[in-house]
Amino acid sequence: xxxxxxxxxxGKPVKGExxxxxxxxxxxxxxxxxxxxxxxxxxxxCGCCTVHIDGIPMKSCTMLAVSADGCEVTTIEGxxxxxxxxxxxxxxxENHGLQCGFCTPGMVMSxxxxxxRHRGEKLDEKTVRHELExxxxxxxxxxxxxxxxxxxxxxxxxx
Amino acid sequence: MYEFNxxxxxxxxxxxxxxxxxxxxxxxxxxxTLLPTLKQRLARPSDVIDLAAVPDMSGIAxxxxxxxxxxxxxxxxxxxxxxxxxxxxxxxxxxxGIGDPMVRNRGTIGGSLANNDPAADxxxxxxxxxxxxxxxxxxxxxxxxxxxxxxxALEEDELIIQVDFPIPDKAGYMKFPNPASRYCxxxxxxxxxxxxxxxxxTGAGACAFRVKEMEDALKANFAAEAVxxxxxxxxxxxSDIHASAEYRAHLVTVMAKxxxxxxxx
Numbered sequence: 001x002x003x004x005x006x007x008x009x010x011g012k013p014v015k016g017e018x019x020x021x022x023x024x025x026x027x028x029x030x031x032x033x034x035x036x037x038x039x040x041x042x043x044x045x046c047g048c049c050t051v052h053i054d055g056i057p058m059k060s061c062t063m064l065a066v067s068a069d070g071c072e073v074t075t076i077e078g079x080x081x082x083x084x085x086x087x088x089x090x091x092x093x094e095n096h097g098l099q100c101g102f103c104t105p106g107m108v109m110s111x112x113x114x115x116x117r118h119r120g121e122k123l124d125e126k127t128v129r130h131e132l133e134x135x136x137x138x139x140x141x142x143x144x145x146x147x148x149x150x151x152x153x154x155x156x157x158x159x
Numbered sequence: 160m161y162e163f164n165x166x167x168x169x170x171x172x173x174x175x176x177x178x179x180x181x182x183x184x185x186x187x188x189x190x191x192t193l194l195p196t197l198k199q200r201l202a203r204p205s206d207v208i209d210l211a212a213v214p215d216m217s218g219i220a221x222x223x224x225x226x227x228x229x230x231x232x233x234x235x236x237x238x239x240x241x242x243x244x245x246x247x248x249x250x251x252x253x254x255x256g257i258g259d260p261m262v263r264n265r266g267t268i269g270g271s272l273a274n275n276d277p278a279a280d281x282x283x284x285x286x287x288x289x290x291x292x293x294x295x296x297x298x299x300x301x302x303x304x305x306x307x308x309x310x311x312a313l314e315e316d317e318l319i320i321q322v323d324f325p326i327p328d329k330a331g332y333m334k335f336p337n338p339a340s341r342y343c344x345x346x347x348x349x350x351x352x353x354x355x356x357x358x359x360x361t362g363a364g365a366c367a368f369r370v371k372e373m374e375d376a377l378k379a380n381f382a383a384e385a386v387x388x389x390x391x392x393x394x395x396x397x398s399d400i401h402a403s404a405e406y407r408a409h410l411v412t413v414m415a416k417x418x419x420x421x422x423x424x
Contacts, residue, residue: 001164020165020207021197044195045340050261059261062194066165067209113260117239133341134259 005069009034010078018065025049027065028075036076036105040136047135050106050113051075057113059134076105079112087155088112088148097148099139107135111149115156123153161203169212171295171318178316181206186318188231188270191262216269216320221246224326230269230319238263249330249348249422250288253280256334258341269319272304275311275366277397278342280334282367285322287348287359288330293321305366327352331421333414334362337401344402345410349418351381358386358415363396363407373415383420386412 004017009032018027028034028051039061040048049061052074079086088108091097098104114131115123128149129142137145164181168174178184185204187193188211196202210216216231221242228237237243238255257263257271257280271281272292284290285301292299295318304312313319327350334346343362350357356377358370376385393408402410 001162003165020163021160023160023194023198042198044191044262047259047261056264057261058265061198062191063265064165064190064194064207064209066167067190067211069167110260113264117260131260134261 003066005066007068007070008072010074016065020064020066022065023061024051024063024065024068024073025060028060028073031065034075034077038102038105040103040106045134045136046103046106047110048103048106050109050135052109052112055116057110074109076108079108086112087159088115088152091148091152091155092145095144095148095151097140097145103135103137107132107137107145110135111145111152112156114149115153118153120157123150125150160197161200163197163204164206165209166206167209167212169214171213171320174208174210174213174318175295175316177206177208181208184208186210186273188273189233189266190270191258191266192270192274192276210318217267219243221326226250226324226326227321228268228324229321231267232269234258234263234266234268234271235260237268246326247288247324247330249332249350249418250284250324253284253332253334253346253348256280256336256341268322272322273311273313273319275305275309276342277308277365278337278340278344278362280343280346280361283332283334283343283346283348283359283361284324285359286367286369287332287357288324288327288350289352289355289357290325291323292319293323294319302369305368308365310366325352329422329424331418331423333417333421335410335414345407345414347411347414347418349377349415349422351377351422354378356381360411360415363391363411365395365397370411370415377419381419382423383416386415386419389415 038048040046044062051060166177182205184206220227234254234257244251290301330350332348334343345362348359356374358373361367393404396404396407398404
């Protein structure tokens with residue numbers, strides 16, 4: 001069966017049609033060409049597919065596209081504004097918070113969620129490491145990722 | 160994933176109606192277990208009935224001596240709720256330790272309980288705090304709810320509406336998580352209320368259970384030492400690649416001890 005739905009993706013209204021069983025990540029990547037959102041494990045464990053649904057980080061590989069009906073979806077492609085990287089993206093670049101880069105889109109999306117959950121607080125390394133539990137990186141050993149999140153939280157909390 | 164028909168219910172009645180019309184329908188709350196199951200082709204429902212649009216299914220109320228959590232309340236909301244943190248800190252802690260942040264943002268208490276994964280966290284709170292489960296047709300005592308591996312007292316089309324947790328005098332929750340999935344290898348919720356003690360265990364057996372011997376010992380002396388020499392038989396416990404039954408039995412004692420220490424602050 002085909003289902004239709006409407007949602008907002010990176011600020012633009014989208015009217016979509018797909019199979020009932022199409023996952024949101026498939027819809028974003030294969031129907032919309034937004035391949036910045038990755039599929040790492042396909043078993044809901046690695047966090048590479050993290051996007052924001054109404055501002056909250058969720059796994060787009062564990063959500064049906066049709067379930068996003070009426071929602072605002074933000075992907076990694078939607079973060080930079082007017083050619084300026086989001087402070088989290090910038091901090092990952094400045095701190096070399098990536099090596100192969102495969103997990104990076106999910107890392108950035110869930111790291112923004114960490115800063116959002118602790119608005120106005122001074123984030124510490126322990127909290128960041130604990131809350132990055134849902135994102136798996138096989139290259140970096142997380143060290144520079146944690147540094148990047150801490151640096152971005154300073155910038156984001158000032159904004 | 161096999162094909163299915165997606166149905167979005169706008170009310171409880173519509174959900175049940177859609178369920179009865181489907182050949183082999185399944186309800187979906189957050190989908191944090193159902194969708195991974197479907198992706199691995201471990202289930203093949205004819206219809207997936209999404210409960211996301213049913214109104215008034217999410218929210219928390221703390222009144223007098225009860226914390227009431229509606230079925231579609233996500234774990235992250237329970238974990239961050241200031242009133243829950245104050246009334247039953249061990250429950251907020253439990254909710255904040257389920258899966259990972261993204262799972263907690265979408266997974267719900269009702270979905271977790273209806274699924275009754277042997278390694279899920281919430282069942283320990285249901286039996287360890289003596290909760291009551293309200294469904295669309297009746298009230299089920301927490302002690303009677305879990306009946307076996309992925310088996311509950313719920314009828315085929317029955318829906319959880321709300322869970323009521325009595326506020327204990329003190330409670331503690333400790334789990335030994337699987338490092339990859341964060342599911343419980345063993346989790347223990349210990350609580351004391353007006354001289355009554357409960358020890359609820361998840362992860363160790365086919366479904367959550369109480370440990371009477373520990374409860375009796377804690378009634379006499381609510382201290383970590385009271386349980387340290389009590390071991391449970393490993394005969395019926397789960398045994399898998401992650402932990403043998405013998406190891407799980409050992410962990411029950413260790414987690415119970417730590418949970419009591421936490422309850423005593």
